[in-house]
Amino acid sequence: MITAAVLATLALVCAVGAWRFTRARWTYRAPHVAIVLWQALGVTWGLAGTGALLSYALAPYGQGVLQGLRAFAVSALNGGYGPAEPYGLPRILALIVGLTALTVLIVVLLTAGVQTLRARHHHRALLALVSRDDPEVPGVRVVDHPGPAAYCVPGLRSQVVVSAGTLKLLSPAELTAVLAHESAHVRERHDLVLLPFAALRRALPWSRVVGRIQTEVGLLVEMAADDVARRYCSPRRLASALLRFGTAGAAPAPHGALGVSDSCAAVMARVERLVTPGPELPRRIRYSIVAFSMTLTASAPLLWLMPH
Amino acid sequence: MKGLGELERSIMDIIWAQSSPVTAREVGRLIADRDLAPTTVMTVLDRLTRKGFLLRTRDGRAWRYESAESRDAYVAELMLGALDLTGDRSAALTRFAQAVSGSEAEILLRALTELEDE
Numbered sequence: 001m002i003t004a005a006v007l008a009t010l011a012l013v014c015a016v017g018a019w020r021f022t023r024a025r026w027t028y029r030a031p032h033v034a035i036v037l038w039q040a041l042g043v044t045w046g047l048a049g050t051g052a053l054l055s056y057a058l059a060p061y062g063q064g065v066l067q068g069l070r071a072f073a074v075s076a077l078n079g080g081y082g083p084a085e086p087y088g089l090p091r092i093l094a095l096i097v098g099l100t101a102l103t104v105l106i107v108v109l110l111t112a113g114v115q116t117l118r119a120r121h122h123h124r125a126l127l128a129l130v131s132r133d134d135p136e137v138p139g140v141r142v143v144d145h146p147g148p149a150a151y152c153v154p155g156l157r158s159q160v161v162v163s164a165g166t167l168k169l170l171s172p173a174e175l176t177a178v179l180a181h182e183s184a185h186v187r188e189r190h191d192l193v194l195l196p197f198a199a200l201r202r203a204l205p206w207s208r209v210v211g212r213i214q215t216e217v218g219l220l221v222e223m224a225a226d227d228v229a230r231r232y233c234s235p236r237r238l239a240s241a242l243l244r245f246g247t248a249g250a251a252p253a254p255h256g257a258l259g260v261s262d263s264c265a266a267v268m269a270r271v272e273r274l275v276t277p278g279p280e281l282p283r284r285i286r287y288s289i290v291a292f293s294m295t296l297t298a299s300a301p302l303l304w305l306m307p308h
Numbered sequence: 309m310k311g312l313g314e315l316e317r318s319i320m321d322i323i324w325a326q327s328s329p330v331t332a333r334e335v336g337r338l339i340a341d342r343d344l345a346p347t348t349v350m351t352v353l354d355r356l357t358r359k360g361f362l363l364r365t366r367d368g369r370a371w372r373y374e375s376a377e378s379r380d381a382y383v384a385e386l387m388l389g390a391l392d393l394t395g396d397r398s399a400a401l402t403r404f405a406q407a408v409s410g411s412e413a414e415i416l417l418r419a420l421t422e423l424e425d426e
């Protein structure tokens with residue numbers, strides 16, 4: 001019973017924390033650290049929320065969540081010989097809701113993973129047919145299209161792709177900056193960071209908080225890549241490449257995508273911190289946040305294992 | 309020997325350049341690499357058909373191949389994904405930048421590029 005209460009509190013704290021955290025601006029000063037905290041909040045929220053329901057539902061077994069689930073499965077298979085204590089309606093409801101939520105979370109994550117892999121596979125197949133090598137940018141695939149585009153197709157064999165329009169639009173120094181930014185995405189596997197948040201977004205499309213969280217994590221990932229890139233190129237050139245890209249693109253935001261005003265603010269925020277970088281978050285604070293994130297991430301699984 | 313991807317690309321280029329469906333033998337004649345075994349051409353054509361990039365029709369004892377879509381259509385599809393115009397905001401690709409609008413961006417850009425010249 002205590003475990004259930006602790007898990008419920010933890011889930012609530014994570015939800016409220018995430019909601020407040022979408023407004024935090026210190027995150028721009030330490031995007032890598034903020035991403036770690038977001039991941040910790042996400043995992044803990046999922047495990048604590050479902051764990052609280054299951055812990056309450058399986059309390060009669062007195063074995064905690066994980067062992068309780070096993071005991072429940074065993075008794076279900078053995079013709080319903082369950083715990084001595086009678087099973088009340090609230091517990092049955094909690095069990096149904098908890099199991100459903102857990103299943104939905106797992107299924108949504110797996111589906112998103114499979115869909116992403118499939119989309120990438122298709123994209124790669126197309127790319128193999130219509131892209132070319134260019135001596136100007138070795139190791140990068142070039143697609144003959146006048147519009148500005150630069151992106152990476154992540155995976156075990158990641159590919160950085162630019163359009164012919166990009167080569168025309170950017171100066172050599174700017175192109176170097178863009179490529180440094182894209183290879184940072186590749187090296188740090190930012191696609192894996194984004195995947196669960198995109199999946200959650202798909203599972204709860206009506207939730208504005210989840211939408212904001214996805215946007216926020218997306219922006220932090222870009223800032224993290226900017227931070228890596230600026231070690232290898234001029235931050236000014238990265239900023240001017242961003243602006244050139246944004247103003248040249250002028251692609252209308254499609255329905256359901258990031259609104260132009262939102263995306264405009266995001267690009268401007270990136271430009272601003274490239275041109276006039278704020279003071280970095282003190283090392284002590286950064287380490288404390290990482291330590292806190294790790295404790296948070298470990299807490300929910302431990303509570304799942306704890307009896308009672 | 310070219311890689312399989314390279315071969316697929318050059319065969320697609322040949323087929324895109326033709327106005328009518330072609331047979332494997334014709335592809336073999338048109339391809340630059342003369343040492344290519346006819347079976348290799350057949351294999352690649354078969355692979356491309358299975359992937360949905362080619363359509364084939366029977367012509368007597370041979371197959372005639374044509375592209376399912378034009379090259380431009382594939383480029384457009386790639387760019388739609390790249391610019392995230394499909395609107396699904398999936399995590400399949402990571403993109404460099406979104407569109408910005410307004411004079412503020414242009415003024416800032418001018419300022420930044422002028423700094424470079426100094």
